[in-house]
Amino acid sequence: MQRAHHVIVLPIFIATICTSAFLLFSVQPMFAKMVLPTLGGAPAVWAVSLCFFQVMLVAGYGYAHLLERYLAPKLALVFHLALLALALAALPIGLPAISAAAAPDRAYLWLITILCLGVGLPFFVLSANAPLLQAWFGRSGHIESSDAYFLYAASNAGSLTALLAYPLLIEPLLGLTTQSRIWAVGFALLGALIAACGWSTLRELPARATAPRKSSADLPGLGFGNWKDRLTWAGLSFIPSGLLVALTTFVTTDIAAVPLLWVVPLALYLGTFIVAFQRKPPISRRFLLGLQPVAIAITIATMDWDAGLAWAISCLAGIAAFLATSLLCHRQLYEQRPGAERLTEYYLWMSIGGSAGGIFSALIAPQIFTNLLEFPLLLGLGMLCRFGGDTSAVLGKRWPLAASTLAALAVLVAVITTLTRGGMIAWTPQMRVSVLAGLGMAMVVTYRWITPQLVATAALVLGAVLLPDGNKPIHVARTFFGTHRVIEPPGAAFRILLHGTTLHGAQRIADYRLTGTRPLP
Known part of the structure; x- marks a missing residue:
């Protein structure tokens, strides 16, 4: 009987995690499409929606961490099922009554309010399931329970399935009202699956399952080492998440704000988690280290160029740069994962970094930049992932040379900008592309030397931000x-x-x- 129980535990957990992830990521394009007509089809609808969902993910992961840290497993299961029932009572999902009014001038605040009222509670409950179920599986006694992080790949597989199914099957075949009703049925089914997972965990290890959570004194403290881990997890999540929003805005601005184009970058983003969170990743680190600087150099050099195929080249290179950078960051995250006792904390700080990246690209950058400058800035930061993000250890005593070289380049760029604006230099778009291409080439050929490559990367980003475009x-x-x-x-x-x-x-x-x-x- 015990052996039979072990056989079904893993399939139940995988089915539950995949179902939860499918619901979590199918509701995002569904609700954003409900809002889209009111705001005129602007690309920012998806960018702000994505940012909102990332923040709600932080709230859900924080809730899961608190359940694991302070409640006994049986009480945590009852509490979570009660919250699921409360969210179920708010279904089916639809636009709240205030959405009938015209959107005010502050469209950002209006959209966030609609998202909170329309989908906030169900999304919050769903977002807690991935870390919570992994923590429960870690206590199930299964042969694989000592390292439950592989279930994160299963979660992202469910998310990826939803993102591909929505534009290809769900949206063309079903109206929004029907989609919402079917989604509510799936949510109810998920509640039953979560109850089964909780029951299987409590049944397997009653002595451990009924014991209270460790006290704060027994858990990792607030020492410098722990904060260094937390900030590293957050930083490695910040860059890919910010790039996701920036890339989506870059692509949809010149085509259209439609779910098919929304979900492609997000699907690629989730795919990097699936690839990176494996014990033996199928893509070698050496290949990614070679691809990343080449793709970044081409993207930055051509993204503002108005030649015939420049936009298509920049998009393709931007996608390659996004993939390489995200894979490097997420692989670093996997390699720096902690033990099971810090699993929910690890995912919490990952979500904090991810939401911060989304907030930066969706809400902060449009207020401080007149162009899409967050894209090259984040690509430049992504080069730090090659060294695990610890640039101080990488540069060592060479930082004065790097700083002085970069300062000299900054002065040169400032002089060129001043002379151009004063009409003393006939600066053209082709000249800008040539300078950026030269800096990009320098970044590529210096891949064997850390300090020159970091300086070339910083110079390339600085040039993209400050050099005039010639128009x-x-x-x-x-x-x-x-x-x-x-x-x-x-x-x-x-x-x-x-x-x-x-x-x-x-x-x-x-x-x-x-x-x-x-x-x-």
Whole structure:
């Protein structure tokens, strides 16, 4: 009987984790699509929604950590099932009544409010399941229970299935009302599966299962070493999460804000977790270390170039850079995983870093940057993952040389920018691309030398941020609905209005100088 119980424990946990992840990641595009028409199809709808879901993930992981730390397993199971029942009473999911009103000028706050009221509680409960179920499995007595982290790959497999199924099957075949009702049925089924997982754990080890949680004195403390671990986990999660939002914004700005394009970067992001959280990853670290600087150099050099195929090249290179960086970061996370007693804490700090990255790219960057500068900044930070994020140990006594070299390059860039704006240098977009390509080449060829490569990386990012693009900027504005620019290309007879790299209008310069107003149609 005991042996038969062990046989079914792992399949039950895998089925429960996959079901929870499927529901968690199918509700994200479903609810964002409900909101999309009200906000005019802006790419920021998905960026802000993704940021909200990441913050709710932190709340769910924090809740799971508190349950594991302070409640006995039986009481934790009862409490969690009660919260599931409360969330079930709020279903099916739909837009709250206040969404009928027109969105106010502050679209960010309006969207976050709608997300909280419409999907907040069910998503919060679902987000706690991955770490909670892994912790329960760790006490199940199963032969694999000593290292439950492999179940995180199963969780991400369920998430990936949902993301692929939504644009290809669910959205084309089912209306939003039907989707919401079927999702509610799946949520009820999940409650039964979670009860089965909890029962199997309590049944297997009654002596350990009914014992109270360790006191704070028995658990890892707040020493410097522990905080270094926590900040490392958060930092390694921050970069891929921020890149996910930045890449999605970059791609959808010039095409369309539709679920199919939303889920592709997120599916790739989840795929990196599946690949990285394996005992023997299928992609070698050496290959990723070679791919990363090449992809980053091409992305940064071409992302603002308006040549024929430049945007497509930049997108493909950006996806490759995103994948390589995320795989390196997530593999570092896996290799630095703690023992089972700190499992929920580990996932909590991962989620904190992930939500911070999402907040930076979705909410903070649009307020401080007029262009999509967060993308090259995060790509540059991603190069630190090659060294585990500890640059002080890597540079050692060489940091004065690196700092002085970078300062000299910063002065050179500032001089070029000043002379260009003063009309003393005829700077063109091709010159900008050439300089960035040269810096990118330097970053690639110095891969054997740590200090020169870090300096070249910093110089490349600095150039992307500060070097003028060669077009005379008349007006630049970045809002919830995207980045709009009015520019005057060198030698052109027109001023043009761009949204991203998409042309939306043109005006003869001669007509403007003659009348001083916008010409009538």
